[in-house]
Amino acid sequence: MKYSSKFSWFPCFCILFCSLFVSSQLDYKFYDDSCPNLTKLVRYGVWSAMANETRMAASILRLHFHDCLVNGCEGSVLLDDTSTTKGEKNAFANRNSARGFEVIDAIKANVEKACPAMVSCADILTLAAREAVYLTGGQFYAVPLGRRDGLSSSDSAANEQLPSPLEPLENITAKFTSKGLDMKDVVVLSGAHTIGFAQCFTFKTRLFNFGGSGKPDPALDTSFLQNLQVTCPNQDDSDTKLAALDTTSDKFDNYYYKNLINNSGLLQSDQALMGDNRTAAAVMYYSKYPFLFWRDFGASMVKMANIGVLTGQNGQIRKNCRAVN
Numbered sequence: 001m002k003y004s005s006k007f008s009w010f011p012c013f014c015i016l017f018c019s020l021f022v023s024s025q026l027d028y029k030f031y032d033d034s035c036p037n038l039t040k041l042v043r044y045g046v047w048s049a050m051a052n053e054t055r056m057a058a059s060i061l062r063l064h065f066h067d068c069l070v071n072g073c074e075g076s077v078l079l080d081d082t083s084t085t086k087g088e089k090n091a092f093a094n095r096n097s098a099r100g101f102e103v104i105d106a107i108k109a110n111v112e113k114a115c116p117a118m119v120s121c122a123d124i125l126t127l128a129a130r131e132a133v134y135l136t137g138g139q140f141y142a143v144p145l146g147r148r149d150g151l152s153s154s155d156s157a158a159n160e161q162l163p164s165p166l167e168p169l170e171n172i173t174a175k176f177t178s179k180g181l182d183m184k185d186v187v188v189l190s191g192a193h194t195i196g197f198a199q200c201f202t203f204k205t206r207l208f209n210f211g212g213s214g215k216p217d218p219a220l221d222t223s224f225l226q227n228l229q230v231t232c233p234n235q236d237d238s239d240t241k242l243a244a245l246d247t248t249s250d251k252f253d254n255y256y257y258k259n260l261i262n263n264s265g266l267l268q269s270d271q272a273l274m275g276d277n278r279t280a281a282a283v284m285y286y287s288k289y290p291f292l293f294w295r296d297f298g299a300s301m302v303k304m305a306n307i308g309v310l311t312g313q314n315g316q317i318r319k320n321c322r323a324v325n
Protein backbone atom coordinates (compact mmCIF):
# COMPACT_ATOMS: atom_id res chain seq x y z
CA MET A 1 0.00 0.00 0.00
CA LYS A 2 2.68 2.39 1.06
CA TYR A 3 4.81 1.41 -1.92
CA SER A 4 2.00 1.73 -4.46
CA SER A 5 0.94 5.19 -3.27
CA LYS A 6 4.49 6.38 -3.65
CA PHE A 7 4.63 4.86 -7.10
CA SER A 8 1.41 6.55 -8.17
CA TRP A 9 3.01 9.93 -7.47
CA PHE A 10 5.81 9.32 -9.86
CA PRO A 11 3.97 9.90 -13.17
CA CYS A 12 2.22 12.95 -11.69
CA PHE A 13 5.56 14.39 -10.74
CA CYS A 14 6.93 13.68 -14.18
CA ILE A 15 4.00 15.29 -15.99
CA LEU A 16 4.26 18.37 -13.81
CA PHE A 17 8.00 18.58 -14.20
CA CYS A 18 7.99 17.95 -17.95
CA SER A 19 5.20 20.42 -18.65
CA LEU A 20 6.99 23.08 -16.61
CA PHE A 21 10.07 22.45 -18.67
CA VAL A 22 8.28 22.58 -22.01
CA SER A 23 6.07 25.54 -21.16
CA SER A 24 9.00 27.67 -20.06
CA GLN A 25 10.22 27.69 -23.66
CA LEU A 26 9.20 30.33 -26.14
CA ASP A 27 9.12 29.27 -29.78
CA TYR A 28 10.00 31.06 -33.02
CA LYS A 29 7.13 29.28 -34.79
CA PHE A 30 4.57 29.68 -32.02
CA TYR A 31 1.91 31.37 -34.20
CA ASP A 32 2.89 29.88 -37.58
CA ASP A 33 -0.28 27.76 -37.66
CA SER A 34 -2.60 29.72 -35.38
CA CYS A 35 -1.94 33.20 -36.79
CA PRO A 36 0.20 33.03 -39.94
CA ASN A 37 -0.30 36.71 -40.83
CA LEU A 38 0.70 38.02 -37.42
CA THR A 39 4.02 39.54 -38.43
CA LYS A 40 2.43 41.29 -41.40
CA LEU A 41 -0.36 42.74 -39.27
CA VAL A 42 2.09 44.06 -36.67
CA ARG A 43 4.42 45.47 -39.30
CA TYR A 44 1.54 47.23 -41.02
CA GLY A 45 0.38 48.71 -37.70
CA VAL A 46 3.82 50.08 -36.82
CA TRP A 47 4.42 51.25 -40.37
CA SER A 48 1.14 53.19 -40.57
CA ALA A 49 1.69 54.76 -37.14
CA MET A 50 5.15 55.86 -38.28
CA ALA A 51 3.69 57.24 -41.51
CA ASN A 52 1.68 59.61 -39.31
CA GLU A 53 4.48 60.27 -36.79
CA THR A 54 8.01 58.93 -37.21
CA ARG A 55 8.69 59.16 -33.47
CA MET A 56 6.12 56.45 -32.76
CA ALA A 57 8.75 53.80 -33.53
CA ALA A 58 10.81 55.07 -30.61
CA SER A 59 7.82 55.29 -28.31
CA ILE A 60 6.88 51.66 -28.98
CA LEU A 61 10.44 50.44 -28.47
CA ARG A 62 10.53 52.17 -25.09
CA LEU A 63 7.14 50.72 -24.14
CA HIS A 64 8.49 47.20 -24.69
CA PHE A 65 11.52 47.99 -22.49
CA HIS A 66 9.28 49.32 -19.74
CA ASP A 67 7.03 46.28 -20.01
CA CYS A 68 9.91 43.80 -19.71
CA LEU A 69 11.84 45.49 -16.93
CA VAL A 70 8.87 45.58 -14.57
CA ASN A 71 7.83 42.08 -13.53
CA GLY A 72 8.68 40.69 -16.96
CA CYS A 73 7.38 40.97 -20.53
CA GLU A 74 3.74 40.24 -19.76
CA GLY A 75 1.97 43.29 -21.11
CA SER A 76 1.43 44.86 -17.70
CA VAL A 77 2.52 48.31 -18.89
CA LEU A 78 -0.50 48.27 -21.20
CA LEU A 79 -3.08 47.82 -18.42
CA ASP A 80 -5.15 50.86 -17.47
CA ASP A 81 -5.64 51.70 -13.81
CA THR A 82 -8.76 50.28 -12.23
CA SER A 83 -10.92 51.73 -9.47
CA THR A 84 -8.86 49.73 -6.97
CA THR A 85 -5.35 49.51 -8.47
CA LYS A 86 -2.76 51.92 -9.76
CA GLY A 87 -0.75 50.35 -12.54
CA GLU A 88 2.55 51.00 -14.28
CA LYS A 89 1.10 53.69 -16.52
CA ASN A 90 0.93 55.92 -13.46
CA ALA A 91 4.52 55.32 -12.33
CA PHE A 92 6.95 58.27 -12.46
CA ALA A 93 8.82 57.01 -15.53
CA ASN A 94 5.61 56.47 -17.52
CA ARG A 95 3.13 59.17 -16.53
CA ASN A 96 2.96 61.86 -19.23
CA SER A 97 5.85 60.09 -20.90
CA ALA A 98 5.10 56.55 -22.09
CA ARG A 99 3.24 56.65 -25.40
CA GLY A 100 2.10 54.34 -28.20
CA PHE A 101 -0.79 52.66 -26.37
CA GLU A 102 -3.28 53.51 -29.16
CA VAL A 103 -0.98 51.93 -31.73
CA ILE A 104 -0.87 48.66 -29.79
CA ASP A 105 -4.67 48.82 -29.40
CA ALA A 106 -5.10 49.24 -33.16
CA ILE A 107 -2.78 46.32 -33.93
CA LYS A 108 -4.51 44.15 -31.33
CA ALA A 109 -7.90 44.93 -32.90
CA ASN A 110 -6.66 43.80 -36.32
CA VAL A 111 -5.03 40.69 -34.87
CA GLU A 112 -8.24 39.78 -33.01
CA LYS A 113 -10.14 39.98 -36.30
CA ALA A 114 -7.68 37.65 -38.05
CA CYS A 115 -7.01 35.24 -35.15
CA PRO A 116 -9.36 35.78 -32.22
CA ALA A 117 -8.13 35.04 -28.69
CA MET A 118 -4.83 33.60 -29.92
CA VAL A 119 -2.16 36.28 -29.60
CA SER A 120 -1.08 37.95 -26.36
CA CYS A 121 -0.60 41.68 -25.97
CA ALA A 122 2.89 40.94 -24.63
CA ASP A 123 3.83 39.22 -27.92
CA ILE A 124 2.25 42.01 -29.98
CA LEU A 125 4.35 44.58 -28.11
CA THR A 126 7.48 42.42 -28.50
CA LEU A 127 6.94 42.14 -32.26
CA ALA A 128 5.99 45.81 -32.60
CA ALA A 129 9.27 46.82 -30.92
CA ARG A 130 11.18 44.57 -33.31
CA GLU A 131 9.38 46.14 -36.29
CA ALA A 132 10.15 49.61 -34.90
CA VAL A 133 13.86 48.79 -34.89
CA TYR A 134 13.69 47.28 -38.37
CA LEU A 135 11.59 50.06 -39.93
CA THR A 136 13.89 52.80 -38.61
CA GLY A 137 16.85 51.13 -40.31
CA GLY A 138 18.10 48.76 -37.64
CA GLN A 139 18.62 45.04 -37.94
CA PHE A 140 15.81 42.52 -38.21
CA TYR A 141 16.15 40.03 -35.34
CA ALA A 142 14.06 36.89 -34.99
CA VAL A 143 12.31 36.78 -31.63
CA PRO A 144 10.72 33.71 -30.02
CA LEU A 145 7.02 33.97 -29.15
CA GLY A 146 4.40 32.42 -26.90
CA ARG A 147 4.27 34.97 -24.08
CA ARG A 148 1.02 35.25 -22.18
CA ASP A 149 -0.44 38.34 -20.56
CA GLY A 150 -0.14 39.12 -16.88
CA LEU A 151 -3.07 39.75 -14.58
CA SER A 152 -1.78 42.73 -12.63
CA SER A 153 0.19 45.93 -12.90
CA SER A 154 1.74 47.93 -10.09
CA ASP A 155 2.91 51.53 -10.03
CA SER A 156 5.19 50.90 -7.05
CA ALA A 157 6.89 47.96 -8.84
CA ALA A 158 7.56 50.26 -11.80
CA ASN A 159 8.89 52.99 -9.53
CA GLU A 160 11.32 50.53 -7.97
CA GLN A 161 12.40 48.68 -11.08
CA LEU A 162 12.66 51.24 -13.90
CA PRO A 163 15.94 53.14 -14.19
CA SER A 164 16.07 56.90 -13.74
CA PRO A 165 18.28 59.09 -15.94
CA LEU A 166 19.49 60.80 -12.76
CA GLU A 167 20.85 57.76 -10.94
CA PRO A 168 24.46 56.57 -11.29
CA LEU A 169 25.50 53.87 -13.77
CA GLU A 170 26.13 51.56 -10.82
CA ASN A 171 22.47 51.71 -9.83
CA ILE A 172 21.17 51.36 -13.37
CA THR A 173 23.40 48.34 -13.91
CA ALA A 174 22.09 46.78 -10.68
CA LYS A 175 18.54 47.11 -12.00
CA PHE A 176 19.54 45.33 -15.22
CA THR A 177 21.54 42.56 -13.52
CA SER A 178 18.64 41.81 -11.18
CA LYS A 179 16.75 40.84 -14.37
CA GLY A 180 19.49 38.62 -15.78
CA LEU A 181 20.95 41.31 -18.04
CA ASP A 182 24.55 42.48 -17.66
CA MET A 183 26.63 45.61 -18.06
CA LYS A 184 27.21 44.92 -21.76
CA ASP A 185 23.41 44.84 -22.19
CA VAL A 186 23.22 48.25 -20.48
CA VAL A 187 25.60 49.71 -23.09
CA VAL A 188 23.97 47.92 -26.02
CA LEU A 189 20.34 48.53 -25.07
CA SER A 190 21.01 52.17 -24.20
CA GLY A 191 21.76 52.39 -27.92
CA ALA A 192 17.96 52.41 -28.33
CA HIS A 193 18.37 56.13 -27.64
CA THR A 194 19.56 56.35 -31.24
CA ILE A 195 15.87 57.07 -31.93
CA GLY A 196 13.35 59.26 -30.16
CA PHE A 197 13.14 62.26 -27.89
CA ALA A 198 13.30 63.25 -24.25
CA GLN A 199 11.47 66.01 -22.41
CA CYS A 200 13.61 68.80 -21.00
CA PHE A 201 12.87 67.94 -17.37
CA THR A 202 14.67 64.62 -17.76
CA PHE A 203 18.06 66.34 -18.29
CA LYS A 204 17.60 70.03 -17.42
CA THR A 205 19.70 69.95 -14.25
CA ARG A 206 22.66 69.25 -16.54
CA LEU A 207 22.15 72.57 -18.32
CA PHE A 208 22.03 75.06 -15.46
CA ASN A 209 22.67 73.62 -12.03
CA PHE A 210 24.49 70.33 -12.24
CA GLY A 211 24.66 68.59 -8.86
CA GLY A 212 23.87 71.90 -7.12
CA SER A 213 27.01 73.52 -8.56
CA GLY A 214 25.14 76.42 -10.16
CA LYS A 215 26.97 75.47 -13.39
CA PRO A 216 26.31 73.14 -16.32
CA ASP A 217 27.55 69.55 -16.38
CA PRO A 218 31.25 69.78 -17.37
CA ALA A 219 30.75 66.60 -19.43
CA LEU A 220 28.61 68.54 -21.95
CA ASP A 221 30.11 69.75 -25.24
CA THR A 222 29.88 73.57 -25.31
CA SER A 223 27.94 74.06 -28.53
CA PHE A 224 25.64 71.13 -27.72
CA LEU A 225 25.00 72.75 -24.33
CA GLN A 226 24.18 76.11 -25.93
CA ASN A 227 21.65 74.51 -28.27
CA LEU A 228 19.99 72.66 -25.40
CA GLN A 229 19.77 75.85 -23.34
CA VAL A 230 17.79 77.40 -26.19
CA THR A 231 15.47 74.38 -26.45
CA CYS A 232 15.07 74.12 -22.69
CA PRO A 233 15.28 77.57 -21.09
CA ASN A 234 15.72 77.64 -17.31
CA GLN A 235 12.04 78.00 -16.45
CA ASP A 236 9.35 75.49 -15.56
CA ASP A 237 7.29 75.97 -18.70
CA SER A 238 10.04 74.38 -20.79
CA ASP A 239 9.84 71.09 -18.88
CA THR A 240 7.84 69.24 -21.51
CA LYS A 241 9.66 70.59 -24.57
CA LEU A 242 11.46 67.90 -26.55
CA ALA A 243 15.09 67.34 -27.51
CA ALA A 244 16.36 64.57 -29.77
CA LEU A 245 18.18 61.73 -28.01
CA ASP A 246 20.80 61.69 -30.77
CA THR A 247 21.66 63.78 -33.83
CA THR A 248 19.77 61.38 -36.16
CA SER A 249 16.75 60.65 -33.97
CA ASP A 250 14.63 58.93 -36.62
CA LYS A 251 17.35 56.54 -37.81
CA PHE A 252 18.51 53.41 -36.06
CA ASP A 253 22.22 54.04 -36.61
CA ASN A 254 25.26 54.28 -34.31
CA TYR A 255 25.28 58.06 -33.94
CA TYR A 256 24.18 57.64 -30.33
CA TYR A 257 27.65 56.28 -29.58
CA LYS A 258 29.43 58.80 -31.81
CA ASN A 259 27.63 61.56 -29.92
CA LEU A 260 28.70 60.15 -26.55
CA ILE A 261 32.34 60.29 -27.64
CA ASN A 262 31.74 63.95 -28.54
CA ASN A 263 30.28 64.71 -25.09
CA SER A 264 26.89 65.10 -26.72
CA GLY A 265 24.89 62.47 -24.89
CA LEU A 266 21.54 63.96 -23.88
CA LEU A 267 20.75 62.18 -20.62
CA GLN A 268 23.15 62.06 -17.73
CA SER A 269 22.76 58.26 -17.81
CA ASP A 270 23.77 58.24 -21.49
CA GLN A 271 26.94 60.29 -21.05
CA ALA A 272 27.81 58.21 -17.95
CA LEU A 273 28.62 55.32 -20.30
CA MET A 274 31.69 57.32 -21.40
CA GLY A 275 32.63 58.17 -17.83
CA ASP A 276 33.30 54.60 -16.73
CA ASN A 277 36.19 52.50 -17.98
CA ARG A 278 34.11 49.37 -17.97
CA THR A 279 31.64 50.77 -20.51
CA ALA A 280 33.61 53.41 -22.44
CA ALA A 281 35.49 50.81 -24.51
CA ALA A 282 32.22 49.35 -25.79
CA VAL A 283 30.94 52.84 -26.65
CA MET A 284 34.07 53.47 -28.75
CA TYR A 285 33.71 50.09 -30.41
CA TYR A 286 30.05 50.60 -31.41
CA SER A 287 30.80 54.13 -32.62
CA LYS A 288 33.20 52.56 -35.11
CA TYR A 289 31.30 49.41 -36.08
CA PRO A 290 27.56 49.98 -36.70
CA PHE A 291 27.05 46.41 -37.90
CA LEU A 292 28.36 45.03 -34.64
CA PHE A 293 26.03 47.34 -32.73
CA TRP A 294 23.08 46.08 -34.77
CA ARG A 295 24.08 42.46 -34.23
CA ASP A 296 24.55 42.87 -30.50
CA PHE A 297 21.41 44.96 -30.16
CA GLY A 298 19.28 42.15 -31.63
CA ALA A 299 20.87 39.63 -29.26
CA SER A 300 20.31 41.85 -26.20
CA MET A 301 16.72 42.55 -27.25
CA VAL A 302 15.97 38.83 -27.43
CA LYS A 303 17.51 38.48 -23.95
CA MET A 304 15.41 41.36 -22.64
CA ALA A 305 12.26 39.95 -24.27
CA ASN A 306 12.73 36.72 -22.26
CA ILE A 307 12.59 38.41 -18.86
CA GLY A 308 9.89 36.95 -16.61
CA VAL A 309 7.67 35.66 -19.41
CA LEU A 310 4.46 33.78 -18.66
CA THR A 311 3.90 30.67 -20.79
CA GLY A 312 1.80 27.52 -20.93
CA GLN A 313 -1.27 27.86 -18.72
CA ASN A 314 0.00 30.91 -16.81
CA GLY A 315 -1.59 34.30 -17.32
CA GLN A 316 -4.10 34.71 -20.12
CA ILE A 317 -4.59 36.00 -23.67
CA ARG A 318 -6.15 39.38 -23.05
CA LYS A 319 -9.01 40.44 -25.34
CA ASN A 320 -8.27 44.10 -24.78
CA CYS A 321 -4.71 45.08 -23.93
CA ARG A 322 -5.92 47.69 -21.43
CA ALA A 323 -7.79 45.32 -19.10
CA VAL A 324 -7.63 41.74 -17.84
CA ASN A 325 -10.40 39.49 -19.19
Ligand code: HEM
Binds near residue numbers: 059098166193196
Ligand atom coordinates in the same frame (compact mmCIF):
# COMPACT_ATOMS: atom_id res chain seq x y z
C1 HEM B 1 19.67 52.52 -19.27
C2 HEM B 1 18.72 53.14 -18.64
C3 HEM B 1 17.71 54.02 -19.30
C4 HEM B 1 17.28 55.22 -18.84
C5 HEM B 1 17.71 55.90 -17.55
C6 HEM B 1 16.34 55.74 -19.80
C7 HEM B 1 15.68 56.93 -19.67
C8 HEM B 1 14.89 57.51 -20.65
C9 HEM B 1 14.27 58.79 -20.55
C10 HEM B 1 14.33 59.72 -19.33
C11 HEM B 1 13.64 59.04 -21.72
C12 HEM B 1 12.82 60.29 -22.08
C13 HEM B 1 11.39 60.12 -21.60
C14 HEM B 1 10.59 61.39 -21.68
O1 HEM B 1 11.17 62.46 -21.82
O2 HEM B 1 9.34 61.34 -21.61
C15 HEM B 1 13.86 57.91 -22.57
C16 HEM B 1 13.39 57.77 -23.85
C17 HEM B 1 13.54 56.64 -24.62
N1 HEM B 1 14.08 55.45 -24.20
FE1 HEM B 1 15.18 55.15 -22.54
N2 HEM B 1 16.22 54.84 -20.83
C18 HEM B 1 17.03 53.78 -20.57
C19 HEM B 1 17.15 52.65 -21.34
C20 HEM B 1 16.40 52.37 -22.46
C21 HEM B 1 16.32 51.10 -23.12
C22 HEM B 1 17.01 49.83 -22.64
C23 HEM B 1 15.49 51.26 -24.20
C24 HEM B 1 15.04 50.25 -25.21
C25 HEM B 1 15.63 49.10 -25.45
C26 HEM B 1 15.10 52.65 -24.23
C27 HEM B 1 14.36 53.24 -25.21
C28 HEM B 1 14.00 54.57 -25.23
C29 HEM B 1 13.45 55.23 -26.39
C30 HEM B 1 13.28 54.62 -27.77
C31 HEM B 1 13.13 56.54 -26.00
C32 HEM B 1 12.45 57.63 -26.84
C33 HEM B 1 10.95 57.49 -26.65
C34 HEM B 1 10.10 58.48 -27.43
O3 HEM B 1 10.62 59.29 -28.20
O4 HEM B 1 8.87 58.43 -27.22
N3 HEM B 1 15.65 53.29 -23.15
N4 HEM B 1 14.62 56.97 -21.89
Ligand SMILES: *[C@@H]1O[C@H](CO)[C@@H](O)[C@H](O)[C@H]1NC(C)=O
Binds near residue numbers: 036037114
Ligand atom coordinates in the same frame (compact mmCIF):
# COMPACT_ATOMS: atom_id res chain seq x y z
C1 LIG C 1 -3.38 36.34 -44.67
O1 LIG C 1 -3.38 37.47 -45.49
C2 LIG C 1 -3.70 37.20 -46.84
C3 LIG C 1 -3.62 38.49 -47.63
O2 LIG C 1 -2.38 39.10 -47.39
C4 LIG C 1 -5.09 36.61 -46.94
O3 LIG C 1 -5.37 36.27 -48.27
C5 LIG C 1 -5.19 35.37 -46.06
O4 LIG C 1 -6.52 34.90 -46.03
C6 LIG C 1 -4.73 35.67 -44.65
N1 LIG C 1 -4.69 34.46 -43.87
C7 LIG C 1 -5.28 34.33 -42.68
C8 LIG C 1 -5.19 32.99 -42.02
O5 LIG C 1 -5.84 35.25 -42.11
Ligand SMILES: *[C@@H]1O[C@H](CO)[C@@H](O)[C@H](O)[C@H]1NC(C)=O
Binds near residue numbers: 049
Ligand atom coordinates in the same frame (compact mmCIF):
# COMPACT_ATOMS: atom_id res chain seq x y z
C1 LIG D 1 -0.90 61.41 -35.73
O1 LIG D 1 0.12 62.00 -34.96
C2 LIG D 1 -0.30 63.09 -34.18
C3 LIG D 1 0.94 63.63 -33.45
O2 LIG D 1 1.93 63.95 -34.37
C4 LIG D 1 -1.35 62.66 -33.19
O3 LIG D 1 -1.82 63.78 -32.44
C5 LIG D 1 -2.50 62.02 -33.93
O4 LIG D 1 -3.44 61.49 -33.00
C6 LIG D 1 -2.02 60.91 -34.83
N1 LIG D 1 -3.12 60.42 -35.65
C7 LIG D 1 -3.33 59.11 -35.79
C8 LIG D 1 -4.47 58.73 -36.65
O5 LIG D 1 -2.66 58.26 -35.23
Ligand SMILES: *[C@@H]1O[C@H](CO)[C@@H](O)[C@H](O)[C@H]1NC(C)=O
Binds near residue numbers: 166168
Ligand atom coordinates in the same frame (compact mmCIF):
# COMPACT_ATOMS: atom_id res chain seq x y z
C1 LIG E 1 21.96 54.01 -5.65
O1 LIG E 1 21.86 52.78 -4.97
C2 LIG E 1 22.25 52.87 -3.61
C3 LIG E 1 22.27 51.46 -3.04
O2 LIG E 1 21.09 50.80 -3.34
C4 LIG E 1 21.29 53.79 -2.88
O3 LIG E 1 21.65 53.90 -1.52
C5 LIG E 1 21.34 55.17 -3.53
O4 LIG E 1 20.37 56.01 -2.95
C6 LIG E 1 21.09 55.06 -5.03
N1 LIG E 1 21.32 56.37 -5.63
C7 LIG E 1 20.42 57.00 -6.36
C8 LIG E 1 20.79 58.34 -6.86
O5 LIG E 1 19.32 56.52 -6.63
Ligand SMILES: *[C@@H]1O[C@H](CO)[C@@H](O)[C@H](O)[C@H]1NC(C)=O
Binds near residue numbers: 247255258259262264
Ligand atom coordinates in the same frame (compact mmCIF):
# COMPACT_ATOMS: atom_id res chain seq x y z
C1 LIG F 1 32.08 65.24 -33.19
O1 LIG F 1 32.81 66.42 -33.00
C2 LIG F 1 33.62 66.77 -34.12
C3 LIG F 1 34.45 67.97 -33.71
O2 LIG F 1 33.70 68.92 -33.01
C4 LIG F 1 32.71 67.07 -35.29
O3 LIG F 1 33.46 67.38 -36.42
C5 LIG F 1 31.89 65.82 -35.59
O4 LIG F 1 30.96 66.12 -36.61
C6 LIG F 1 31.14 65.37 -34.37
N1 LIG F 1 30.56 64.12 -34.68
C7 LIG F 1 29.33 63.84 -34.32
C8 LIG F 1 28.84 62.50 -34.70
O5 LIG F 1 28.59 64.63 -33.72
Ligand SMILES: *[C@@H]1O[C@H](CO)[C@@H](O)[C@H](O)[C@H]1NC(C)=O
Binds near residue numbers: 277
Ligand atom coordinates in the same frame (compact mmCIF):
# COMPACT_ATOMS: atom_id res chain seq x y z
C1 LIG G 1 40.01 54.79 -16.11
O1 LIG G 1 40.97 55.08 -17.10
C2 LIG G 1 41.66 56.29 -16.89
C3 LIG G 1 42.54 56.59 -18.09
O2 LIG G 1 42.67 55.50 -18.92
C4 LIG G 1 42.45 56.21 -15.60
O3 LIG G 1 43.13 57.42 -15.38
C5 LIG G 1 41.51 55.92 -14.46
O4 LIG G 1 42.22 55.74 -13.26
C6 LIG G 1 40.68 54.69 -14.74
N1 LIG G 1 39.68 54.56 -13.72
C7 LIG G 1 39.36 53.40 -13.18
C8 LIG G 1 38.28 53.41 -12.15
O5 LIG G 1 39.88 52.36 -13.50
